[in-house]
Amino acid sequence: MAPGIRTLTISALLALGVAPAGAQSVLDRSPNVSDGWIGARNSLYFNFLHRFNHSGAPQRQITNRPTFVLAWRTPLPLLIGTRYGTRSDVVARVPNEWELFARYGPLRQDGGAPIDAALQAAWNEAARSVDGEVTLARRQGPLRLIAAARMLGSAFDTGETRFALAGGATLRLTRWIALAGDYARLVDLDDAEEAAWGAGVQIALPYTPHSLSLQATNTNTATIHGASRGADQVRWGFEFTVPISLGRWFGSRVAAAPASERGGAPPAASDAAPADVRITMRNLAYMPARIEVDAGTTIEWRNEDQVDHTVTAVDGSWDSGTIRPGGAWRRTFDSTGTFDYFCTPHPFMKAIIVVRPAS
Numbered sequence: 001m002a003p004g005i006r007t008l009t010i011s012a013l014l015a016l017g018v019a020p021a022g023a024q025s026v027l028d029r030s031p032n033v034s035d036g037w038i039g040a041r042n043s044l045y046f047n048f049l050h051r052f053n054h055s056g057a058p059q060r061q062i063t064n065r066p067t068f069v070l071a072w073r074t075p076l077p078l079l080i081g082t083r084y085g086t087r088s089d090v091v092a093r094v095p096n097e098w099e100l101f102a103r104y105g106p107l108r109q110d111g112g113a114p115i116d117a118a119l120q121a122a123w124n125e126a127a128r129s130v131d132g133e134v135t136l137a138r139r140q141g142p143l144r145l146i147a148a149a150r151m152l153g154s155a156f157d158t159g160e161t162r163f164a165l166a167g168g169a170t171l172r173l174t175r176w177i178a179l180a181g182d183y184a185r186l187v188d189l190d191d192a193e194e195a196a197w198g199a200g201v202q203i204a205l206p207y208t209p210h211s212l213s214l215q216a217t218n219t220n221t222a223t224i225h226g227a228s229r230g231a232d233q234v235r236w237g238f239e240f241t242v243p244i245s246l247g248r249w250f251g252s253r254v255a256a257a258p259a260s261e262r263g264g265a266p267p268a269a270s271d272a273a274p275a276d277v278r279i280t281m282r283n284l285a286y287m288p289a290r291i292e293v294d295a296g297t298t299i300e301w302r303n304e305d306q307v308d309h310t311v312t313a314v315d316g317s318w319d320s321g322t323i324r325p326g327g328a329w330r331r332t333f334d335s336t337g338t339f340d341y342f343c344t345p346h347p348f349m350k351a352i353i354v355v356r357p358a359s
Contacts, residue, residue: 026213030168030182031198032227035146036118036135038105039073044244051237067221079103085221091126091157098125099223110287124225129154131224142172163187164228178202196230204306213239275300281309286351295358298332314340
């Protein structure tokens with residue numbers, strides 16, 4: 001990619017970054033171990049990872065090592081994209097490193113699976129290598145554990161296939177802050193090589209889809225190659241995530257009925273009612289997006305996202321009003337039928353409730 005085109009592309013993405021989208025928050029992953037995130041459907045992701053090191057006396061030179069990530073979540077549970085890193089140390093004679101990748105996430109804990117699981121295939125242009133990674137992750141309260149197994153088809157352009165194992169964790173301190181750490185090691189690490197490690201303070205920017213990681217590590221780029229072997233020096237840096245929802249412009253919009261027609265929230269929506277089923281709002285999506293319940297069931301929607309949401313019937317018959325981050329809303333469904341609903345600020349967020357006759 002020509003420098004001028006690359007600069008124009010990055011500038012345009014930053015300009016669009018104010019639009020909310022399903023975030024791939026750094027609160028759920030560590031500096032060198034992805035939790036297998038695939039993002040929200042029809043969303044574009046731009047991440048800027050910047051690491052630097054100081055040479056010390058007498059030069060006292062600061063060396064910058066940026067990595068750019070551009071990816072798109074398809075309608076399938078598939079994220080495709082590219083990583084571009086400058087000053088890469090994966091191959092000594094090649095300073096610029098490109099990685100093309102595709103990540104498939106068939107299991108998501110938010111969707112009811114016991115774990116998150118993802119498979120990733122990648123082509124590293126600098127190493128001329130076909131790489132792969134399997135990632136497993138599980139959230140247990142404030143703790144999230146992550147494990148990964150990696151294959152480097154032509155490790156560091158040697159033509160030799162090598163394997164690496166990695167593990168990491170994040171610990172939520174508050175809704176907006178987490179601590180993270182990880183360790184990765186080539187299975188056949190020799191005496192001249194270093195294992196990779198990373199530590200960070202992960203920050204979600206309140207009421208936005210963006211997140212920030214302040215980190216220390218001994219790795220350089222965020223590619224499979226770059227995150228599998230460390231250097232003999234500490235590198236400091238940050239990662240800033242910019243998700244952009246394409247559905248905000250291209251998804252179909254459904255207008256809510258005026259408040260005068262809705263008649264306000266019905267008595268069945270009282271928070272005093274016990275909840276039989278819970279739906280989570282996270283990453284600008286309802287999870288699960290479709291459920292079937294018996295008549296008389298009380299459903300609770302809990303906002304675990306970083307922005308305000310609503311639960312609004314497509315026909316305008318009921319509306320939660322604004323649900324702030326950390327808040328919840330309940331409604332009891334006494335009538336059978338199929339109920340479509342959406343989020344007024346984010347109309348690409350849609351879901352369905354099917355109410356069956358009580359058994």
